[in-house]
Amino acid sequence: MSEDKKLKNRNEIDESYKWDISKVYSSVDEWDKEFQELKDEAPKLKEYSGQLKTGEKILEYMKLSEKTSRKAEKLMIYAHLRSDEDTANSKFQVLKDKIDAYLAELGSYSAFFVPEILELTEEFLIKEIDRIPELKIYEFLFKDILKEKPHVLTKEMEELMASVSDCLDAPSNIHNLLTNADMTFGTTNDDEGNDVELNEGNYSTFVRSKNRSVRENAFKKLYGGYKALENTLAASLSASIKNDIFSAKTRKYSSALEQALKPNDIPLDVYKNSVKTINENLSLLHRYIKLKKKLLKLDEMHMYDLYVPAIDVPKEHIEYEKGIEIIKKALNPLGEEYLGIFQEGIDNGWVDVYQNKGKRSGAYSWGSYDTMPYVLLNYNFQQHDVSTLAHEMGHSIHSYYSRKFQPYFYAGYTIFCAEVASTTNEALLIHYLIENENDKNKKLYLINEELEQIRTTVFRQLMFAEFELLTHESLENGEPLSAEALNSIWLDLNKKYHGDHMIVDQEIESEWSRIPHFYNDFYVYQYATGYAAASSFANSILKGEKDAVEKYKGFLKSGGSDYPINILKNAGVDMTSSKPLEATLERFNELLDMLEKEIK
Structure with a gap:
């Protein structure tokens, strides 16, 4: 292996390309000292059990809870990030194991909090908030807890549900072990x-x-x-869906879908209208498949042809510094303040750039309220790596704004909002690359890249969402889900979504059994809604609409201070309407027009 291709040890990587974790703790000794402080302080939380009956006691508890939680999260971030730098380094693996084990114990100290708040009335809490202004900051948090009161069981029932949680997780665990450990494909x-x-x-x-x-x-x-193994896998998925329905009925929800959406105050129509809107626009996907078939010069388009790149371009070597400059140009419409934060992250040790021996694979953005929003990369000089940097910095700048403008309890954001900022960055990047590419073939490649993003993130994920809806409704209506029934539903959906230009091979009927997301009920639609919201933001920013950037930054600053639908609506994106998704589909149509024009 040549010297330049040999994977380096951690100590061989230039410090300027490593994240600066010394800003969290300067040494393991400092970490150990604060860990001991946490272990001394945290048990005091238990002293408030049965005491949350006055505003004063609630305020005391909230302040102690914040202090211990922030310290615990900071300890966790340091241990995990140091471990991810080099997973073979046993010193940091030990730190990680220590804090992970303690976090479970810490959670038990405050398990009484939600049940005790639920014993109070909203009237009492409002009266105490009016009497003690310092409590005002927690009003949304309390109301959010009280909203779930109709679905909270008696103490004994809650204990029973907790005791069987392991059993209810069994279908997911069985699927995971079967598909990742036991199955072979020759x-x-x-x-x-x-x-x-x-x-x-x-x-x-x-x-x-x-x-x-x-x-x-x-x-x-x-x-x-x-x-x-379709009969075993069908029994596993059916059991998982039955668990969703059992939990929903036990907690007095009208359906499993309501149980999944109501805690975040997401109307059921957001889900159902997304599926309806995509169904009304499937002709766009059919048109794309027809174009791809033409680009691949195929007489017949099969399911196994769907992922092959339609356009060939030589691999481009993009140095990290050049990637940064490309991203900054693409994000220029977001203004000087946003670009300044981006550059601060690059200059001040947010990003761990290159691969090294033992480093965790993949990429992520992670941090706590009292640390920088760190980014792990494994930069490999490809266009994909530039997109990944833009994506993860989108998450980190979202976290930066949320932590700067929100108190601790509202600095986190829901999954419904989580992918919006990262995808907005990606949307601005791909738009910039397409608009500024002069090489015809490279431009075709980029256009097709964005088309594939929308196909896989919007069309495909909403096909998944429709499958989840159909399967849950079947069992809720007393119709069993055999392998044959699941195969039939999946095959029919593939035929409907992919249209007459695609030969939907019989083998695809088993694809539902591959997808682990189906064991996390009604989750995948959020990929599509997140992409639609991001497209809506990017579109208004690029058009230079009045206050578009300020509204977007308002979204970034909101954290979890309200329900996700309200946060997005306040920023000008109404996810209760079909407009954001329709705008994404309009972009898909625009890209198809560009592709057709370029290949004529």
């Missing part, structure tokens, strides 16, 4: 004709191969493996 051929053991990890490489027989063979082998 061997398949790679591009050089070698026999290679097929697994979920390398399947994506084969299905993107330019050699059609390679991707077809891998496709049939993989889905053949799932088909062989």
